[in-house]
Amino acid sequence: MTLDEIISTIPIKPYHQEESGVIYCADCLNVMKGIPNGAVDMIITSPPYNFDAGANLTGNKYKGQSDKMTQEQYLTFLDERLKEMIRISRYTFFNIQFISGNKQSLMLLLGKYADKVKEMIIWDKKTSEPAMEPNVLNSEFEFIVVFSNELGRKFQIANFDRGTQANIFRIPKNRGKFTMAHNACFPDTLPLFIIQKFAKNGAVILDPFLGSG
Numbered sequence: 199m200t201l202d203e204i205i206s207t208i209p210i211k212p213y214h215q216e217e218s219g220v221i222y223c224a225d226c227l228n229v230m231k232g233i234p235n236g237a238v239d240m241i242i243t244s245p246p247y248n249f250d251a252g253a254n255l256t257g258n259k260y261k262g263q264s265d266k267m268t269q270e271q272y273l274t275f276l277d278e279r280l281k282e283m284i285r286i287s288r289y290t291f292f293n294i295q296f297i298s299g300n301k302q303s304l305m306l307l308l309g310k311y312a313d314k315v316k317e318m319i320i321w322d323k324k325t326s327e328p329a330m331e332p333n334v335l336n337s338e339f340e341f342i343v344v345f346s347n348e349l350g351r352k353f354q355i356a357n358f359d360r361g362t363q364a365n366i367f368r369i370p371k372n373r374g375k376f377t378m379a380h381n382a383c384f385p386d387t388l389p390l391f392i393i394q395k396f397a398k399n400g401a402v403i404l405d406p407f408l409g410s411g
Contacts (some may be wrong), residue, residue, distance in 0.1 A: 199236040201402050208232040226406035230282035235319040236347075238286050239401035244293035244409065245279070248272045248300040266299075273303035279309065279406060283345065287404065289353070290345040291392050292308045293321065300331060303392050306308040308343070317351055321388065342367070342392075357395050362393060367391060383409055 205212070205220055209232055213223035222229050248267055283290045296304060303341060308315065319342040324340035348354060358361075372385045393403065 199402065201236065204237050204402060207234060207237075227279050227282060230286055230406060233282075233286045233349045235285055236288065237402070238404045240397050240403045241283050241287040241290040241406065242392055242403060243283075243291070243405045243407045243409045244291075244384060245276060246285060247295055247297055248303070265403070269302045271354055272300055273306055275382055276303065276323075277306055277310065280311065280345065282388070283406060284311070284347065288348070288355075289316070289317075289396060291396075292343045292344065292345060293388075295340040297337075311345060314345045314347065315343060316346040316348060316353070317340075319344065319363060322366055323371045324368060325371060330383065344394055353396060355396055355398055357397075363406065 200221070208222070208229055210222055210224050210229055210402070212220045214221040238239070279324070280290075282393055285293075294300070296303060300352075321340045321342050323340065326336035329336050369385060369391060371390050372383055389405075397403065
């Protein structure tokens with residue numbers, strides 16, 4: 199489906215729209231439920247990490263939003279949305295970091311959708327931030343789990359020659375002007391790299407958790 203065809207199926211008015219893309223200010227679950235099966239070529243996204251649930255912090259990182267769910271709440275939150283992502287897209291590149299507040303839920307989620315896991319990619323960020331607590335390893339990588347309804351590890355759309363692309367992406371974290379507004383957003387080089395390697399020209403790409411945009 200084209201972008202315009204997909205937009206016509208969503209019963210929510212766009213927050214912003216131009217020729218190259220559209221933004222909805224809404225719960226992504228409600229938006230995705232209006233999109234037909236397999237309509238999106240690719241999803242590249244990074245959900246909330248439930249960070250505050252695993253750290254002894256006061257308040258939360260997101261104004262007006264809670265990032266301190268129980269493991270059961272967080273599992274339900276991701277499960278409902280991942281189910282829709284897999285239904286509407288060919289490939290879902292799901293970026294996540296295992297932390298105390300989410301690792302139990304994420305392991306259960308991977309078990310539930312084990313037959314939909316096409317590939318496990320390591321994003322090597324090359325540097326790490328000091329751990330929030332003593333006796334904890336610094337985390338220098340994150341997972342990018344690729345979910346798909348295609349069987350096997352072979353990508354039907356792959357813009358690289360056999361034997362030339364590893365499942366470790368060595369891409370530095372954000373630096374410069376972007377970190378002034380939000381120091382946790384992933385670098386634009388990461389989704390661009392994925393798009394270049396796994397998308398055809400004119401592909402429709404969705405980010406359900408747009409974050410800082």
